[in-house]
Amino acid sequence: MSAPFVIISILTLAAALAAATLRKLMHAALSFAVAFVGLAAFFFLLGAEFVGLVQIFVYIGAVAVLIVFTILLTRRDVEKDRGFNWSSVVVASAVFGGLIWAIFKTQSVSVAAPEMPVLTVKHIGEVLMTGYVWPLLCVGLLLTAALIGALVLVMEEKQ
Amino acid sequence: MHLCGKPRVGAFDTRASGSRQAAANYRPAACAPQKWNGAMTPTLQIFLIVSAALFCIGLLAALSRRHAIFILIGIEMMLAAANLNFIAFWRFSPGPHQPTGVMVAIFSIAISAAEAAVGLALVIAVYRHYRTTNVDQFDQLKG
DSSP: OOHHHHHHHHHHHHHHHHHHHOSSHHHHHHHHHHHHHHHHHHHHHTTOHHHHHHHIIIIIIIIHHHHHHHHHHTGGGOOOOOOOOHHHHHHHHHHHHHHHHHHHHOGGGOOOOOOOOOOOHHHHHHHHHHTTHHHHHHHHHHHHHHHHHHHHHHSOOOO | OOOOOSOHHHHHHTSOGGGHHHHHHOOOSSOOOOEETTEEOOOHHHHHHHHHHHHHHHHHHHHHOOBHHHHHHHHHHHHHHHHHHHHHHHHTSSOTTSOHHHHHHHHHHHHHHHHHHHHHHHHHHHHHHHSOOBGGGOOTTOO
């Protein structure tokens, strides 16, 4: 196995585990951001540079900042989260065991990557504007609806 | 687990350049000796294992935390694991010159960003009512 893959996977999984288990909210939010940097590095490793950049812009630039702002706005009960309940640990490890069993059982997933031409942003843009134009419009509509919905939700209520 | 421990890079480089076309057409079911960015290639299996681990960590966060923001973080992690699966399956598919998996991943990122925005707005709106973000205390609808 290649060294970058090992380093990135250890970084990503450790940061994700920290985000899931750290007791202070702000520390967990920052390690969530680190986990998503590692995920973007995975996308770079897989040859999908554009998706990696989009991941960094959207998750680190927008979602992590939103989470930090929400933590700061709801700071009044910043009391520590209580620890695990063991039933959730059991459920998560059972799901993990099932997934691992299915992955090892499937022979056709142990393939190496085929040769691939470099995926340029120009090609992605062309495909986005021809074959995927209706999904693109739907996503635009969805984002507008989400923006308006989020604004309506946090608007001051009339007394 | 079948992970091809043999030295692959050297074996591939010693081939004559005339047989390059034959080497490109030859695609065994597993353990193809191929060079990729100068490093040995991890197989699809490893990416799926990492993605499954990330999904289960997200599931653990969503199930064990009592803080609404962290349940959202867990859901985001599960969605990100699904994105990693999309990209990995696209990269290891027989025809990666068609960017189908990339498109699905981009749309999925956009949708999960919208979900995060609405979810955090809900957290703030609920916090105004209850003055807490602990989901155990949102019990007004409980029968």
